[in-house]
Amino acid sequence: MNFYYITGTSRGLGKALAEHYLAAGPDNKVIGISRTESISHPNYEHYSVDLTDVNQAKVFHFPPHHNAKRVVLINNAGMIGMIKPGGKMSADSLIESYHVNLVSPSLLINSFMNTYEASNAEKIIVNVSSGAGKYPIGGWAGYCAAKAGIDLFSRVIQEEQKEAFGYKFRIHSVAPGVVDTRMQEEIRSADPVDFARLTDFINYKIEDQLAHPELVARKYAYILDHPEKFDEVLLSVKDIQLTH
DSSP states (O other), X not given: OEEEEEEOTTSHHHHHHHXXXXXXXXXXXXXXEXXXXXXXXXXXXXXXXOTTSHHHXXXXXOOOOTTOSEEEEEEOOOOOOOOOOTTSSOHHHHHHHHIIIIIHHHHHHHHHHHXXXXXXXXXXXXXXXXXXXXXXXXXXXXXXXXXXXXXXXXXXXXXXHHHTTSXXXXXXXXXXXXXXXXXXXXXXXXXXXXXXXXXXXXXXXXXXXXXXXXXXXXXXXXXXXXXXXXXXXXXXXXXXXXXX
């Protein structure tokens, strides 16, 4: 049996990823970790967790899966937070952004590794990263910093695996590009005074440049299912060309 733990499964990319693996076969069980449940399937299990509350992430426990073939953690949940320049950001919004985009994923990774270290299953961690973690975008300071943090957290885990002379866990931090999700709606509703690139993001929608979550989910699945092709920690779905 394959077990896929996916955060943020109520909508968008997280829901598309969950539905992809549920449709892929009866040997896949998906465990959703999000505030609300929107999937009904016999192989789907839901945990109601608010990742803005790091205490909820801290006490989440991964159950042992004896004789599992594969266990996967996909940290997909994310939030853009309040789009404001430095000095105008809401303290609460900034804290929540760090919690959802960096602190809670880090806690889940730590717990996942601790639980399955001795398991003989294939063990994979995938973090949904962002180009914003590599390039500064005005108005997105908290989001950019958190995504840069999860990228480096992932690279350190990979380095530790190498230093231990045995890759027990495979880890990737994968940027999805611009995807047609609620986050993009929030970005398009920003105040132009606070967000100089607002027109660019409005045009992404007008010009149909936003990728559909289902297509992006298939590209993430391709990375998960073809480990021999991906040695690097930091990846982008823009580099994945599907043939079917």
